[in-house]
Every structure is written in structure tokens, then in C-alpha cells.
Amino acid sequence: xxxxxxxxxxxxxxxxxxxxxxxxxxxxxxxxxxxxxxxxxxxxxxxxxxxxxxxxxxxxxxxxxxxxxxxxxxxxxxxxxxxxxxxxxxxxxxxxxxxxxxxxxxxxxxxxxxxxxxxxxxxxxxxxxxxxxxxxxxxxxxxxxxxxxxxxxxxxxxxxxxxxxxxxxxxxxxxxxxxxxxxxxxxxxxxxxxxxxxxxxxxxxxxxxxxxxxxxxxxxxxxxxxxxxxxxxxxxxxxxxxxxxxxxxxxxxxxxxxxxxxxxxxxxxxxxxxxxxxxxxxxxxxxxxxxxxxxxxxxxxxxxxxxxxxxxxxxxxxxxxxxxxxxxxxxxxxxxx
Ligand code: AMP
Numbered sequence: 001x002x003x004x005x006x007x008x009x010x011x012x013x014x015x016x017x018x019x020x021x022x023x024x025x026x027x028x029x030x031x032x033x034x035x036x037x038x039x040x041x042x043x044x045x046x047x048x049x050x051x052x053x054x055x056x057x058x059x060x061x062x063x064x065x066x067x068x069x070x071x072x073x074x075x076x077x078x079x080x081x082x083x084x085x086x087x088x089x090x091x092x093x094x095x096x097x098x099x100x101x102x103x104x105x106x107x108x109x110x111x112x113x114x115x116x117x118x119x120x121x122x123x124x125x126x127x128x129x130x131x132x133x134x135x136x137x138x139x140x141x142x143x144x145x146x147x148x149x150x151x152x153x154x155x156x157x158x159x160x161x162x163x164x165x166x167x168x169x170x171x172x173x174x175x176x177x178x179x180x181x182x183x184x185x186x187x188x189x190x191x192x193x194x195x196x197x198x199x200x201x202x203x204x205x206x207x208x209x210x211x212x213x214x215x216x217x218x219x220x221x222x223x224x225x226x227x228x229x230x231x232x233x234x235x236x237x238x239x240x241x242x243x244x245x246x247x248x249x250x251x252x253x254x255x256x257x258x259x260x261x262x263x264x265x266x267x268x269x270x271x272x273x274x275x276x277x278x279x280x281x282x283x284x285x286x287x288x289x290x291x292x293x294x295x296x297x298x299x300x301x302x303x304x305x306x307x308x309x310x311x312x313x314x315x316x317x318x319x320x321x322x323x324x325x326x327x328x329x330x331x332x333x334x335x336x337x
Contacts, residue, residue, distance in 0.1 A: 001135035001169075003034040003076065003126075005192075006053040007044060009201045010060040012289075013181035013190035016253055017141025023065035024174045025139060031071040032133045032317055033061070038076045038083075039125060042118040043111065056296070058306055060202055063296035072320070074313030076129065081321035086121075086128035088328060092157040093124045093150075102146060127151040131158075131166045132321045138169050142178035143189065145171050162331040165324075182250070186217035186243030200285060202292050209289060210282040217243040218274040240267070247277060255284040 002018055004010070010019065022033050035057055037050065044050065054075065066073060076082055098104060098120050107119050118125075126147050130138055131154070138148055148171045155166040171178055183190045185198035192199070197212055204212070240248075244267070251260050259280060266272040299305070329335055 001032040001034075001130050001133050001137075002139045003036040003039070003129055004057060004061075005036045005040040005043075006050065006057045007040045008053060008192040009056060009203045010064075011181075011190050011192060011202065012200045012250075012253075013141060013179075014192075015064060015202060016181050017143075017179045018139055019061055019064045019066065021139035021172065021174050022061070022071070025137070025172075026067055026070045029137065032135065032320065033066065033071055033073050034079075034129060034317070035075050036129070039122065042116065042122055043107070043114075045114065055300055055303075055306055056203070058309060059296045059300035060292070062299050062309075063292050064202070068309040068313060072313045072316035073309060074317045075310055078310065078314035079132070079317045079321050081318065081325050082125070082128050082132055084325060085132050085321075085328065086125050088332065089124050089127055089131070089154050089158070090121060092154050092161070093121065095120070097150070098123065101150070103143075123147045123150040124154065127154045130169050131155055132324055133317070134165075134167055134324055136167050136169050137172040139172045139174075140178070141189075142171075142180040145178065158328075158331075162328075162333075165327050165331050181253070182242075182246035184212055184216040184246070184250075186241075186246065200289070202289055203296065204289060204293070206286045206290060209285050213278050213282040213285060216247060216278060218247060218278070244274075247274075247281065251277070251281050251284070254288040255280065259284070 002022060004014060004018060022031065025031055035054055037054060040050065040053075041047070058073070061073065062068065101123055104120060104122065107122075108115050111119075127150060130151050138144075138151075140148070148169060152168045152170075155168055158166055173179060181190045182188070183195060183198040184200070185195050188194065190199040197215065200209060200212060248260070248264070248267075251263065263272060263277050263280070266277075
């Protein structure tokens with residue numbers, strides 16, 4: 001089970017942190033993937049673009065390979081059972097621990113004028129999304145690790161208080177470490193809400209992709225892990241700057257190993273030309289993004305198809321959700337007759 005907020009366009013971080021794993025999981029597991037429109041309301045005050053965001057996000061997920069026939073692909077607000085479980089879990093969530101959550105503190109910093117209770121209880125709603133299907137594997141990026149820990153806490157508290165109902169879910173990445181796709185400005189991660197020019201979107205056109213990568217921050221000069229003092233005898237070993245490490249990380253995601261190795265060797269030798277590296281990265285990125293963009297554009301305007309996908313997804317998700325809530329209500333003692 002996993003979800004993405006429909007607050008904008010999908011970017012490369014969403015792809016490698018989440019969607020690529022959805023696609024790999026869909027053949028091996030029973031999957032529930034969701035557009036988290038209620039979560040989006042914690043930050044969106046203006047909702048006129050929500051419909052467009054949802055259509056785009058559905059189309060982009062499908063263009064990335066998500067198959068709505070194989071999974072339940074639905075909208076959070078179409079499964080009202082989510083809200084009931086959220087309410088029940090709120091009784092097990094403590095305000096003190098919610099206030100300490102790093103993502104909450106970040107949001108307080110980003111939108112001090114709108115510190116709403118939904119922001120505070122965001123991890124509880126997320127726990128409800130996951131526990132609703134009694135899911136155990138949650139394909140998310142590294143930024144979500146702490147939220148998963150909170151979900152496990154709520155699951156355990158529920159089980160201890162009312163009896164065994166929920167499993168312990170864990171963040172999941174197919175065979176590797178959790179992904180964190182870095183931004184192009186040398187620090188932090190790609191994100192829908194922060195620097196748009198440092199984030200590569202799956203809908204960016206070829207020229208935009210090339211231009212963003214061209215402007216990406218790099219080291220100065222020709223880099224090099226070993227910087228000589230000019231005399232040649234001693235060498236001062238310096239760590240690779242974060243901005244350069246980020247470029248290498250992006251290159252590894254979309255390029256073949258031979259290309260990556262070539263630039264790694266150049267870097268070590270101190271002969272790297274960042275202009276060449278960025279050109280290579282730009283072309284590899286264009287080759288990666290363009291087919292997804294074109295496919296998504298065609299799907300996005302097919303309203304009848306998208307409506308069918310949404311209805312079918314909600315029906316599958318509600319069947320699972322209703323079964324869970326039945327068990328949860330009984331465990332609590334909310335069944336009187
Ligand atoms: P969001 O865009 O915050 O709704 O996140 C949707 C999914 O994308 C979550 O699973 C995140 O962990 C993942 N994600 C977002 N940004 C990144 C990033 N830069 N690197 C890796 N995963 C990410």
C-alpha cells in the first residue's frame with residue numbers, strides 16, 4: 001500500500017522513491033495505490049486545480065507502468081472508511097509525539113500561516129491509509145521512514161489495547177536501500193513544493209530537462225578527489241562535494257554503468273569536465289523521461305478511461321477497507337447488537 005499527494009506533477013523522486021516500486025510489486029503482491037487527496041488538503045488552500053492534479057497524477061502513474069487491472073488504484077476521498085479508521089487511531093496518537101515529528105516541524109516552517117490540525121495528525125491519516133488494508137509492505141522513499149515507525153506504534157497500541165487486528169508495516173524498496181533522489185541545487189531532495197528549477201518532472205519537455213541539468217550546481221574547476229598542492233609530493237584528500245555526489249547519483253539512475261565509471265575515473269584523476277558530464281546526464285534524462293511524458297499526455301485527456309479506473313479502484317479498496325473496519329469495530333466493542 002502506498003500513496004502520493006496530488007499536489008502537482010510527478011517528479012523523478014516520486015518515480016524512484018515510489019512509483020517504480022509500485023510497478024515492480026504489482027505482479028507479486030495484492031496492491032493498493034492511492035492518490036492522497038485528503039492529505040493534499042493539509043497544504044493546499046486553493047483547490048480549483050485539484051481535479052487537474054488528480055487526472056495528471058493518475059495518467060503519470062499509468063504511464064510509468066502501473067496497471068489498474070492488476071492493482072486497486074484509487075482516490076483516498078472515495079474510500080470514506082479511511083476517515084473512520086483515522087478517527088479511531090487518533091485516540092492512540094499523542095499530541096506530544098505528533099508535535100515532535102520532523103515533517104510537521106518542516107511544514108510549520110514552510111507555512112507558518114496555516115498550521116492546521118490536519119498537518120499535525122498527518123501521520124495518523126497515513127497510518128489509517130496503510131492499516132485500512134492491513135498492509136505490510138509500503139513502497140515509499142526514505143523521507144517516509146519515520147511515518148512508518150509511527151504507523152507501527154499505532155498498530156501495536158491498537159493491538160495491545162483492543163486485541164490483535166493489525167500487522168506491522170515496513171517501508172519497502174525492491175531489493176535496495178530506500179531511495180532519496182537529490183535535488184539539482186546541491187542540497188536536499190527533489191520535491192514538489194520546494195525549488196521547482198532543481199526538480200525534474202516527468203512532464204518536463206526535452207529542452208527544460210537539458211536546461212535544468214545545465215544549471216545544476218557542480219564542483220568548481222575539474223574536481224578530483226585528490227587535490228595536489230602544486231608541488232606534487234603531498235596530496236590533500238577532500239571529500240566529494242554534495243552537489244557533485246548528487247550528479248553522480250542521478251547519472252547512476254538513468255545511465256549505463258560504463259558511462260558512470262568513465263566519469264568516476266575522470267573525477268578521481270582530477271580531469272573531470274562537468275560540462276561533459278551534464279551533457280551526458282541531460283541526454284540520458286531526456287531518453288528516460290520523454291516516453292513517459294508522451295504516454296501520460298495521451299492518457300490524461302481520456303476522461304472516460306480515467307473515471308472507470310477510479311471507480312474500479314475505489315470498489316476494490318472499499319471491499320478491503322470494510323472487511324478491516326468490521327474486525328476493528330468488533331475488537332473495540334463498537335458492535336452492540
Ligand atoms: P509526496 O510527493 O511527498 O506525496 O511523496 C510521494 C512519494 O514519493 C513518497 O513515497 C515519497 O517518499 C517519495 N518521494 C518524494 N520525493 C522523493 C525524493 N526526492 N526521493 C525519493 N523519494 C521521494
